[in-house]
Amino acid sequence: MEFGPIWRAARRNKTGPVLIAVQIALTLAVVVNAVFIIQQRIEKITRDNGMDVDNILSVNSAVIGQDFKAELGVREDLRALRTIPGVIAVSASQHVPLSGSGWGTEFAASPESGAPRVNGVQYMMTTDAIQTLGVELVAGREFAEEDMVYAENFSDPQPSLIITQAYADELFPDGDALGQPLYDGLGRPSTIIGIVRRMHGAWVGWDKLSHVALLPRVMPSNSTHYLIRTEPGLVNQTLAQVEAALFGVNDQRVLQELRPMTETKDRSYQGDRGMAVLLGVVTLLMVSVTGVGIIGLASFAVRQRFKQIGTRRAVGARRRDILRYFLLENWMITTAGVVLGTLAALGINYWLMTAYDLERLDPLLLPVGILVIWALGLLAVAGPARRAAGISPAIATRTI
Amino acid sequence: MLEMHSVSKVYRTDTVETHALRDFSLQVEEGEFVAVTGPSGSGKTTFLNIAGLLEELSDGAYHLDGEEIGSLGDDARSRIRNEKIGFIFQSFNLIPDLDVFDNVDVPLRYRGFNAAERSRRIDESLERVGLTSRRRHLPSQLSGGQQQRVAIARALAGAPRFLLADEPTGNLDSEMAEAVLGLLNEINAAGTTIVMVTHDPDLARRVPRNVHVLDGRLQAPAQPEAPPIGAPNGLGAAAMSL
Numbered sequence: 135m136e137f138g139p140i141w142r143a144a145r146r147n148k149t150g151p152v153l154i155a156v157q158i159a160l161t162l163a164v165v166v167n168a169v170f171i172i173q174q175r176i177e178k179i180t181r182d183n184g185m186d187v188d189n190i191l192s193v194n195s196a197v198i199g200q201d202f203k204a205e206l207g208v209r210e211d212l213r214a215l216r217t218i219p220g221v222i223a224v225s226a227s228q229h230v231p232l233s234g235s236g237w238g239t240e241f242a243a244s245p246e247s248g249a250p251r252v253n254g255v256q257y258m259m260t261t262d263a264i265q266t267l268g269v270e271l272v273a274g275r276e277f278a279e280e281d282m283v284y285a286e287n288f289s290d291p292q293p294s295l296i297i298t299q300a301y302a303d304e305l306f307p308d309g310d311a312l313g314q315p316l317y318d319g320l321g322r323p324s325t326i327i328g329i330v331r332r333m334h335g336a337w338v339g340w341d342k343l344s345h346v347a348l349l350p351r352v353m354p355s356n357s358t359h360y361l362i363r364t365e366p367g368l369v370n371q372t373l374a375q376v377e378a379a380l381f382g383v384n385d386q387r388v389l390q391e392l393r394p395m396t397e398t399k400d401r402s403y404q405g406d407r408g409m410a411v412l413l414g415v416v417t418l419l420m421v422s423v424t425g426v427g428i429i430g431l432a433s434f435a436v437r438q439r440f441k442q443i444g445t446r447r448a449v450g451a452r453r454r455d456i457l458r459y460f461l462l463e464n465w466m467i468t469t470a471g472v473v474l475g476t477l478a479a480l481g482i483n484y485w486l487m488t489a490y491d492l493e494r495l496d497p498l499l500l501p502v503g504i505l506v507i508w509a510l511g512l513l514a515v516a517g518p519a520r521r522a523a524g525i526s527p528a529i530a531t532r533t534i
Numbered sequence: 535m536l537e538m539h540s541v542s543k544v545y546r547t548d549t550v551e552t553h554a555l556r557d558f559s560l561q562v563e564e565g566e567f568v569a570v571t572g573p574s575g576s577g578k579t580t581f582l583n584i585a586g587l588l589e590e591l592s593d594g595a596y597h598l599d600g601e602e603i604g605s606l607g608d609d610a611r612s613r614i615r616n617e618k619i620g621f622i623f624q625s626f627n628l629i630p631d632l633d634v635f636d637n638v639d640v641p642l643r644y645r646g647f648n649a650a651e652r653s654r655r656i657d658e659s660l661e662r663v664g665l666t667s668r669r670r671h672l673p674s675q676l677s678g679g680q681q682q683r684v685a686i687a688r689a690l691a692g693a694p695r696f697l698l699a700d701e702p703t704g705n706l707d708s709e710m711a712e713a714v715l716g717l718l719n720e721i722n723a724a725g726t727t728i729v730m731v732t733h734d735p736d737l738a739r740r741v742p743r744n745v746h747v748l749d750g751r752l753q754a755p756a757q758p759e760a761p762p763i764g765a766p767n768g769l770g771a772a773a774m775s776l
């Protein structure tokens with residue numbers, strides 16, 4: 135192999151190779167970190183939220199008029215919604231999970247004023263909450279009709295609730311949450327009657343997203359959401375029948391935000407998706423620009439060395455020797471870039487870790503990135519190198 | 535050694551057809567030094583390119599060292615160029631980014647010699663052209679005459695049977711040209727067959743055998759009889775004075 139002469143020749147003519155090596159280094163460094171962030175965002179968007187999001191839809195109903203009785207109104211609405219074909223379960227709820235709005239709460243495992251309080255979000259729902267959300271009950275029981283609190287006042291006590299496993303683990307590290315009382319901000323107890331494996335709350339960027347409490351409760355309000363779970367694939371069909379069902383009960387109301395829960399989720403993750411797409415575009419651009427740069431440098435080198443290549447052929451180089459020369463030269467430049475880029479990638483990752491709390495780079499990404507850059511270099515130089523190999527040895531005597 | 539029989543070469547483009555060589559027959563014996571003369575455009579370089587396997591002929595037969603060339607593939611032709619033929623070009627054709635040592639090394643690497651063998655041969659041929667002290671110079675740091683001597687060293691390093699030179703003194707002043715010719719005479723005296731193309735009749739006169747090309751055809755010999763093969767002619771010493 136001609137490492138020695140190629141290296142010595144490159145040192146005498148280094149501007150182009152150095153620029154390309156630096157470009158390759160930058161590309162590797164940025165792309166590896168960008169792909170890592172994309173990976174994390176995708177993981178975030180696709181992580182298990184515990185619910186049957188695909189088959190749930192939600193609507194907000196606000197009844198107009200002073201004499202509305204929440205208990206009666208909600209019961210009638212739920213009954214009407216249940217009659218829509220394909221509906222599995224329905225529940226009222228103040229807020230829609232994953233929507234970005236919710237009722238933040240703090241519970242403590244002990245009534246003492248100094249007891250640590252753990253943040254979470256609470257959803258006030260009706261008896262079929264577990265069924266409607268499609269969450270998995272891992273301990274205790276679902277809501278029964280006797281559990282329901284149709285509150286006259288916002289501050290009426292709440293005897294029972296269901297919480298998520300994550301919330302339970304945080305409040306009762308010993309694992310004995312079921313049957314224990316939780317204490318709200320006013321020190322009033324609510325007994326944990328059930329625990330669900332997993333459910334996400336309101337704010338997808340919050341680190342307490344998995345701290346959720348479900349309360350069997352209807353608030354004295356004209357406005358509520360209804361969550362409707364359908365048989366698989368029937369969300370859109372059901373969606374079209376919700377208005378008629380609810381207006382059939384009472385047409386003195388405003389229906390808003392009628393939409394599949396997938397849409398609600400998508401809206402909440404829009405920022406994450408946007409970031410992933412943006413970084414994806416940046417990655418694609420950088421890789422293309424670098425590829426084009428390598429093609430450009432190699433094409434220029436071939437044109438510049440036209441006579442030299444003819445001379446090499448004249449003194450005995452076979453076509454494949456010329457091909458190998460350019461591939462090797464390119465590989466050396468790429469590898470210099472890859473070495474530099476590896477250091478830069480780790481540097482950028484370290485900076486992101488300290489400044490933006492990002493995690494340590496996936497250890498597989500860097501080697502994969504290096505392989506991709508090598509492949510990119512090879513692909514980019516293939517055309518010019520083949521052109522070089524096609525140069526006739528007669529060029530040696532035919533050019534001045 | 536070199537045997538061309540009724541060789542022709544036609545260059546075709548979309549619009550023109552150039553008959554660069556027509557019915558060209560020539561025989562060069564082992565150890566000869568032949569000057570091919572002729573006006574510009576007469577087909578000298580074309581002949582040299584075919585003789586040196588740089589181009590393929592359109593018609594006719596060509597044997598080099600007993601081997602029929604016409605049927606050979608590209609790799610085989612490359613190997614023959616590498617092992618049997620040394621080239622000297624009008625504009626030296628050194629690789630500008632490589633120093634003298636690495637330039638002479640180029641054909642040896644394609645030959646597949648190991649590093650020690652290459653180094654020995656490079657030193658030997660640089661010594662032969664008197665440039666041992668310039669081994670780490672770049673071509674741009676050398677005079678034209680010195681550059682041509684590096685090119686000769688490159689041609690000699692592989693110990694070829696056959697040296698082909700296309701206007702080797704065309705880019706040199708007369709003193710340097712003299713020295714290069716002297717060097718070629720020395721090489722020929724040591725047994726290497728040389729065919730040199732030149733448009734300069736004065737230079738050609740100092741070469742044992744002359745053939746003349748006109749309009750792609752070989753003319754009758756200008757000189758009736760060539761001097762004995764490998765005859766010393768007193769120019770060898772000039773090489774060292776470059």
Ligand SMILES: Nc1ncnc2c1ncn2[C@@H]1O[C@H](COP(=O)(O)OP(=O)(O)O)[C@@H](O)[C@H]1O
Pocket residue numbers: 545546552553554572573574575576577578579580581
């Ligand atoms: N690649 C080519 N394509 C077309 N015509 C060519 C080519 N090379 C040489 N010729 C033509 O062939 C003829 C002989 O050229 P050449 O052998 O270079 O002559 P010389 O070396 O004697 O000056 C010229 O007319 C030249 O224009």
Ligand SMILES: [Mg+2]
Pocket residue numbers: 578579580
């Ligand atoms: Mg010529």
